[in-house]
Amino acid sequence: MALLEVKNVFKSYEREILHDLNFCVQKGEVIGIIGESGCGKSTLARILCHIEKPTHGDLLFENQKNITREIQMIFQNPIESFSPRMKIRQFLYEPYHYYEHLNKKEALPLIIKMLYQVGMDETCLDKYPHELSGGQLQRIAIARALIVKPTLLICDEITSSLDQIVQDDIVCLLKQFVQNKDTSILFISHDLSLVQQFCKRVIVLKDGKIIEKGTIQQLYKSENEVVQNLLKAAYLNG
Ligand SMILES: Nc1ncnc2c1ncn2[C@@H]1O[C@H](COP(=O)(O)OP(=O)(O)OP(=O)(O)O)[C@@H](O)[C@H]1O
Ligand SMILES: [Mg+2]
Known part of the structure; x- marks a missing residue:
């Protein structure tokens, strides 16, 4: 059985944004969603993690009971993950408190260990989000997601607001995370x-519709012009 099944999902605001989306995510699978700016990727991400409801359609998630824990999202703009008045210490303590019922003293060594895993250290703990850079905040957002241990992690353009060097570091970090096969x-x-560094299977969106889905190899065989342009751009970038 799939971890997540998306069935006939539509979303409209003043106009239709997502049109009849159907796909599954298997347990432990790393799946890519790709498409040009404005095609509806972030709208889909918000629907999948239940920040918004679809206009029509169903999301069948294996464990419906504990969805706020099981599905975590890392945002395009790192600051969106944070409350401006909450110190990093509290932000990282919360999941240990809520989900594992640890007190602050018990959680602290685990928090510090996690910070080292994402290339940070304990000096950030008493800072507020605005005192850190975008790359540092994105590392901390990843650390928090690792602490929660979701079954589904949604990463929405998590490197696109960062410098190239920081982007590469975050990609390395995520690759380590991808090796954890449970998520x-x-x-x-x-x-x-x-996308092709992580994902065997890719879904291509255009104007809110799925125009292609399959392995990277299958995409190379696609005759769709949008897919071919994405492949060309990837070749030039990579
Ligand atoms: N809350 C909203 N109300 C009205 N329109 C919205 C809302 N959110 C998104 N849209 C519209 O939906 C379309 C898709 O937006 P979305 O942010 O999902 O695209 P995207 O693929 O994530 O783009 P990008 O690559 O630039 O992040 C856009 O035309 C956008 O203006
Ligand atoms: Mg977006």
Whole structure:
């Protein structure tokens, strides 16, 4: 059985944004969603993690009971993951408190260990989000997601607001995470050269519709012009 099944999902605001989306995410699968700016990727991400409801259609998630824990999202703009008045210490303590019922003293060594895993250290703990850079915040957002241990992690363009060097570091970090086979990852990007580093299977969106889905090898056989342009851009980037 699939971890997540998306069935006939539509979303409209003033106009239709997503049109009849159907796909599955298997347990432990890393799947890419790709498409140009404005095609509806972030709208889909918000629907999948239940920030918004679809206008029509169903999301069947294996474990419906504990969805806020099981599905985590890392945002395009790192600051969106944070509350402006909450210190990093509290932000990283919360999942240990809520999900594992640890007190602050018990959680602290685990928090520090996790910070080192994402290339940070304990000096950030008493800072507020605005005192850190975008790359540092994105590392901390990843650390928090790792602490929660979701079954589905949605990464929405998580490197696109960062410098190239920081982007590469974050990609390395995520690759380590991908080796943890228990977590399914939905990796959203406009850049196929990035997506093909992680994902065997890719879904291509255009104007809110799925125009192609399959392995990277299958995409190479696609005659669709949009897919061919994505492949060309990936070749130039990679
Ligand atoms: N809350 C909203 N109300 C009205 N329109 C919206 C809303 N959110 C998104 N849209 C519209 O939906 C379309 C898709 O937006 P979305 O952010 O999902 O695209 P995207 O693929 O993530 O783009 P990008 O690559 O630039 O991040 C856009 O035309 C956008 O203006
Ligand atoms: Mg987006």
